[in-house]
Amino acid sequence: MDLVSLAVQLLNGVQYGLVLFLVASGLTLVFGILGVINLAHGAFYMLGAYLTYWISAYTGSFWLALAGGVAIAFAIGLLLEEIFVKRLYGRDHLAQVLLSFGLILVLDEMRHILFGKDVHSVAAPAFLQGSIRLTEVLSYPVYRLAICAFCLAVAAAIFFVIQKTRIGMIIRAGAENRDMARALGIPFDLVNRYVFAAGIALAALAGIVVAPISTVFPGMDNQMLILSFVVVVLGGIGSVAGAAIGALLIGITDSFGKVFFPSVSSISVYLVMAAVLLWRPNGILGQREV
């Protein structure tokens, strides 16, 4: 395999990893701050993709779908926190697992009722539709590069908010020691609600940006959910930086696994997870027992 196609695979892996990071960072934040394990997280990735299909089919604008999808997902997140999730704080993980499983059944059936069972495709914005020619036979789609750039920008924004702003300070304090932060007067009822909604919105955002390259289909949430769990386990629960490392590791493993070990590619990421578990049971950047 020559250098150019190797670079293309690497780029694919990085792009996949960056999308995974968007989903997993939401998951890890929600667990770190709220202490709630949300199996329905992947369903919002699917929701984002379906909203993109739906809005862009009606309005013809991908950008409107981007803005509208994120806003709708955020609003749904606020609503769900108010109705269900806040009743789970302090309950055991089993209750959280089962409630979010019930939520998956509800969301998936609503998807079935609203959008049907068909596979849909979404057009990328016109000016991102071309490809860059690399060699005689190889070219790279501009849209995939745009995803990389966009996800990097979002990741940078997440790190900026968490490391440099007052809101980020509250979030870090909450992840570090919830009881102490609450005793200092931080209104966690409010923080919880917005963190949950932001996590949901990040998952939806990932679904939105991949809609033009992955097509929109029932069950697209499942693999993303499992992989984002693997990423969170790899990186350490509650650690956004860990999620970034884990996501890139999984993205690149998956991409190269498909090329070099096609027969076992579907389990290559789990073998990586098993190896990391042997090495560090609490994840690469995880410190505390959960």
Added chain:
Amino acid sequence: MRGAPITGRLAAAALLAAAIALPFLVPAYYVQFATKVLIMGLLAMALNLVVGFGGLVSLCHAAFFGLAGYVLALAAPQYEAGSLWLTLPLAVAAAALAALAIGALSLRTRGVYFIMVTLAFGEMLFFLFHDTKIAGGSDGTFVYFKPEAMIGGLRLLDLEKPATFYWVVLAATLAGIALLAAIVRSPFGHALAAARVNERRARSLGFPIYRIRLTAFVVSGALAGVAGYFAAAQYGYVAPQMLGWHVSATVLVMVVLGGMRTVTGPLVGAALLMGLEEVLRAATEHWKLVEGIIIMIIVLTLSNGIRQLFEMAFGTATRLARRRPAEALPAREAGHA
């Protein structure tokens, strides 16, 4: 059960007699439904050994269940019945081996990590059967003949008959109950419960926590394999969905519904949930929507399983009050540990 009142024992005996007589009482369709309930109930009881008694929320038991089903599909010859004596131990051994490997890795983690890791390893087995050509890939494959039980050329049981198959599954379920009850009451079972209630204290008392939990996990996985073996024979069909985590989560719902601190509670939970599914499926095309809502309501209102309803209705609050403080106290200590 030593202290069980005489009425309780009579009720159990009557229930058992009714279960044995069932094929004479109802049409074949309900016999098959009862078989499915027993199979899922066995799976739920197996899962409950680690979830209810061990305090470990596993989301990969469907993988052991499905793996055993696949072993039957692959080990049995295609155009004749496989031998029960050969395929059943093989299927259970495969499930136990998978449980040993997954458990050995997963049990290095705690709490929510354990949930996520078991989920991921379970899905790994799902994708192994889904993405490769093994046994029909994502389409699955048929098990054309139910296994047969032969002794010296004599056919002992004709499993193709729904009633006979039902009795065999009933016997397997009863054996499962006996095994689980013996485990729970044994010193091993007490050590497993001690590790759940207060891991640090159990460890400082010298219990080998990791080994105890791994043993329970393997036993539970093997029993899940028994259930999966009979499920594949019953449906005559195996597909990757059998290993998917949605099955694991559904079985968890059965466990919680039936009550986690009893051996047979999950069997009751299986009967309730599958009965509910049967009714909903007949009533509406979008039965999963209703089922999801009902699951959410159950989780939010009945933290003690369905028995809580009876306790609310018949006022056994005093019994609860006597039991609760004893259970709550160590739990609080565990929270500080």
